[in-house]
Amino acid sequence: MGVPQPARAGDQDRQPVVGMVGGGQLARMTAQAAIGLGIEFRVLADTAADSAAQVSAHTQTGDYHRADDLLAFGAGCDVVTFDHEHVPGEHLAALEAVTAVRPGGPALRFAQDKAAMRDRLSALRSLRALGAACPRYRPVSNPDEVASFAAQGEGWPVVLKATSGGYDGKGVWICENESSAADVIAHGIGLLVEEYVAFDRELAVLVARSPKGQGAAYPVVQTVQEDGICREVIAPAPDLDPSVAMRAQQLGLTIAAELDVTGLLAVELFAVGDELIINELAMRPHNCGHWTIDGAITSQFEQHLRAVLDLPLGAPAPTSATAVMVNVLGGEPDLYSRLIHVMAADPGVKVHLYGKAVRPGRKVGHVTVAGEDVAALRDRAWRTANYLSHGTED
Amino acid sequence: MGVPQPARAGDQDRQPVVGMVGGGQLARMTAQAAIGLGIEFRVLADTAADSAAQVSAHTQTGDYHRADDLLAFGAGCDVVTFDHEHVPGEHLAALEAVTAVRPGGPALRFAQDKAAMRDRLSALRSLRALGAACPRYRPVSNPDEVASFAAQGEGWPVVLKATSGGYDGKGVWICENESSAADVIAHGIGLLVEEYVAFDRELAVLVARSPKGQGAAYPVVQTVQEDGICREVIAPAPDLDPSVAMRAQQLGLTIAAELDVTGLLAVELFAVGDELIINELAMRPHNCGHWTIDGAITSQFEQHLRAVLDLPLGAPAPTSATAVMVNVLGGEPDLYSRLIHVMAADPGVKVHLYGKAVRPGRKVGHVTVAGEDVAALRDRAWRTANYLSHGTED
Numbered sequence: 087m088g089v090p091q092p093a094r095a096g097d098q099d100r101q102p103v104v105g106m107v108g109g110g111q112l113a114r115m116t117a118q119a120a121i122g123l124g125i126e127f128r129v130l131a132d133t134a135a136d137s138a139a140q141v142s143a144h145t146q147t148g149d150y151h152r153a154d155d156l157l158a159f160g161a162g163c164d165v166v167t168f169d170h171e172h173v174p175g176e177h178l179a180a181l182e183a184v185t186a187v188r189p190g191g192p193a194l195r196f197a198q199d200k201a202a203m204r205d206r207l208s209a210l211r212s213l214r215a216l217g218a219a220c221p222r223y224r225p226v227s228n229p230d231e232v233a234s235f236a237a238q239g240e241g242w243p244v245v246l247k248a249t250s251g252g253y254d255g256k257g258v259w260i261c262e263n264e265s266s267a268a269d270v271i272a273h274g275i276g277l278l279v280e281e282y283v284a285f286d287r288e289l290a291v292l293v294a295r296s297p298k299g300q301g302a303a304y305p306v307v308q309t310v311q312e313d314g315i316c317r318e319v320i321a322p323a324p325d326l327d328p329s330v331a332m333r334a335q336q337l338g339l340t341i342a343a344e345l346d347v348t349g350l351l352a353v354e355l356f357a358v359g360d361e362l363i364i365n366e367l368a369m370r371p372h373n374c375g376h377w378t379i380d381g382a383i384t385s386q387f388e389q390h391l392r393a394v395l396d397l398p399l400g401a402p403a404p405t406s407a408t409a410v411m412v413n414v415l416g417g418e419p420d421l422y423s424r425l426i427h428v429m430a431a432d433p434g435v436k437v438h439l440y441g442k443a444v445r446p447g448r449k450v451g452h453v454t455v456a457g458e459d460v461a462a463l464r465d466r467a468w469r470t471a472n473y474l475s476h477g478t479e480d
Numbered sequence: 481m482g483v484p485q486p487a488r489a490g491d492q493d494r495q496p497v498v499g500m501v502g503g504g505q506l507a508r509m510t511a512q513a514a515i516g517l518g519i520e521f522r523v524l525a526d527t528a529a530d531s532a533a534q535v536s537a538h539t540q541t542g543d544y545h546r547a548d549d550l551l552a553f554g555a556g557c558d559v560v561t562f563d564h565e566h567v568p569g570e571h572l573a574a575l576e577a578v579t580a581v582r583p584g585g586p587a588l589r590f591a592q593d594k595a596a597m598r599d600r601l602s603a604l605r606s607l608r609a610l611g612a613a614c615p616r617y618r619p620v621s622n623p624d625e626v627a628s629f630a631a632q633g634e635g636w637p638v639v640l641k642a643t644s645g646g647y648d649g650k651g652v653w654i655c656e657n658e659s660s661a662a663d664v665i666a667h668g669i670g671l672l673v674e675e676y677v678a679f680d681r682e683l684a685v686l687v688a689r690s691p692k693g694q695g696a697a698y699p700v701v702q703t704v705q706e707d708g709i710c711r712e713v714i715a716p717a718p719d720l721d722p723s724v725a726m727r728a729q730q731l732g733l734t735i736a737a738e739l740d741v742t743g744l745l746a747v748e749l750f751a752v753g754d755e756l757i758i759n760e761l762a763m764r765p766h767n768c769g770h771w772t773i774d775g776a777i778t779s780q781f782e783q784h785l786r787a788v789l790d791l792p793l794g795a796p797a798p799t800s801a802t803a804v805m806v807n808v809l810g811g812e813p814d815l816y817s818r819l820i821h822v823m824a825a826d827p828g829v830k831v832h833l834y835g836k837a838v839r840p841g842r843k844v845g846h847v848t849v850a851g852e853d854v855a856a857l858r859d860r861a862w863r864t865a866n867y868l869s870h871g872t873e874d
Contacts, residue, residue, distance in 0.1 A: 101816050114515060121535045122512070124816060124833025141511075141537050143537055143539070145537070397823050398820060398824035400828075401827040405799055406799065422496070426791055429786065429794065434794075438516040439518025441495070441518050
């Protein structure tokens with residue numbers, strides 16, 4: 087399937103319509119990127135107050151759990167894509183019968199179901215040639231299975247992961263013993279146990295792939311997560327062996343091709359020496375790529391749109407030696423009132439606010455600083471993000 | 481007046497509301513910049529099909545010639561600003577009684593009335609110290625006055641300019657003789673005659689000024705106009721003597737302060753040797769600053785919002801050695817269909833489409849290429865703009 091054709095006849099100047107399911111900040115920033123491409127961008131949001139709904143001229147409110155809402159939304163779009171991976175698989179199949187869906191359901195399944203993802207990636211010999219592997223894993227349904235998995239490997243701790251979704255906003259638990267594993271299992275959700283990887287650092291690679299099969303890889307970044315939330319991204323990852331960086335990019339492009347991903351694919355990695363351990367996959371714009379808005383020729387949001395529209399991909403090259411992105415987490419209310427301080431303190435920092443109500447720990451924005459010296463850029467980005475969050479620079 | 485306060489009480493997390501009168505591409509690109517600032521951006525557009533209305537979540541349709549429409553729009557905004565300078569002066573005064581208007585009516589008058597602008601600037605001694613001057617000029621109402629103006633100076637040609645507005649989409653006429661001047665005067669509009677300036681090249685300086693009085697100047701650019709339409713901007717202007725560049729920036733900042741401009745001020749200049757002749761003023765985002773979206777730390781659209789919100793201004797520094805912007809003029813229909821070619825041909829070019837129906841010669845988008853070598857960047861930008869316009873690279 088090539089560039090989507092206008093759905094209405096007789097309207098030669100009509101632009102294609104891209105619909106994104108989900109109204110979060112990823113859809114908000116994609117809406118921003120869509121403006122320059124001259125396309126019509128629609129959002130299916132839960133409410134009109136959602137982050138993306140606030141800024142999109144074409145918002146439909148609806149429930150992505152309901153096939154009717156999804157199909158009504160999809161019927162008006164040339165392509166449907168996603169701000170999250172929570173649309174049920176059977177609805178994706180129904181949607182694919184009425185419009186182009188990118189990534190498609192069979193690919194998206196591997197971002198929805200961690201057991202399926204592990205099974206699929208573990209079977210890919212091409213990953214081993216790239217010095218990449220999955221952690222040891224197995225599906226579990228009782229504490230004995232977890233204990234036996236621990237005993238067969240390095241012992242405790244082990245990591246329990248919800249196969250899909252999660253419980254109370256969490257999907258990953260580090261368990262130090264059988265008793266804490268039993269507490270997680272008591273929630274009654276599908277679970278996977280994985281070995282705990284004592285990583286040197288976390289990396290991420292972001293690639294795009296179009297339906298025609300064109301691929302593009304952004305520079306490999308270093309990420310820092312705290313309590314399962316991304317806090318900082320440094321692009322490119324400092325002091326990364328160029329051969330490891332290249333292997334990581336090949337890994338991203340290989341997985342995208344093998345899984346027939348269209349749009350963006352983010353691969354979160356643990357670096358252990360020169361080995362790359364695959365942690366998670368996401369098939370959408372991703373927090374590890376927010377720096378590209380201010381630090382790359384083509385932002386990840388424009389790139390995702392180009393990919394799902396089957397347009398040629400844009401240059402993923404950085405526009406400065408380094409960029410540092412730090413997320414702004416919810417702290418004090420009235421975020422906007424603190425803009426005046428950070429803008430006066432650092433006229434070169436780029437602030438991105440998401441229009442979300444402030445709740446403690448929630449991602450409500452991010453800041454990016456681009457330049458040369460990593461330490462200085464980190465200092466500026468953290469001061470800004472901290473002040474925006476809670477009114478002090480540390 | 482500082483940062484606008486929330487108009488509704490009891491809503492601590494509310495962002496300020498900026499309203500822009502006019503729904504053209506300047507409002508469209510300002511809407512794009514507003515997304516990152518987390519503010520609410522509203523547009524008063526003629527129709528829901530206007531360039532900005534297509535992408536703005538908060539469009540009101542109305543007629544800016546009608547005080548009722550303007551006041552209803554302004555009542556919901558913390559600050560009102562403009563995509564054009566056509567709002568009648570008496571309506572501006574009425575609007576200022578209900579909300580903050582930036583730039584204010586007294587400043588905007590100098591962008592609306594060329595006779596008032598010439599009188600005001602000619603009286604500014606500070607401009608002479610900067611090696612800047614206005615062309616010789618006088619208001620005229622009959623062909624004899626034009627002939628006498630020509631005879632008193634360098635002779636023909638002379639330039640006739642509509643004092644405000646214009647006739648049939650035109651506001652500037654180069655007249656070679658009294659007979660062609662008589663044809664223009666026959667339209668019955670207010671006119672100014674100016675000496676014809678045989679310039680070496682055209683330059684423009686873009687500055688921002690906030691209500692607090694903070695100023696920021698972008699690098700001086702070289703512009704090329706054809707038939708009164710901006711075609712190409714090179715930032716910074718190649719081979720410009722640094723002392724001339726500094727004088728031009730000081731000129732912009734001085735005029736902004738003297739005229740009490742809030743928001744952006746663009747000053748179009750003729751360069752004659754080292755002398756700077758002031759051609760036109762605009763108090764809004766301007767075509768000479770489109771390159772800043774892809775080539776400066778702070779885009780002119782974000783800068784305008786920061787200035788009218790009285791937020792500290794952003795860094796105007798360029799992010800690359802050179803950026804070249806070329807406008808895409810209307811040529812063949814179905815502009816979008818040619819994106820695939822230009823994106824494949826040059827993955828590093830930034831395309832901005834305005835969602836406007838294609839009409840011959842109309843500005844329907846622009847392209848920017850940033851990098852090092854001016855000649856190579858110009859070549860890439862023109863190939864892209866030409867192909868988008870009419871399907872060939874020249």
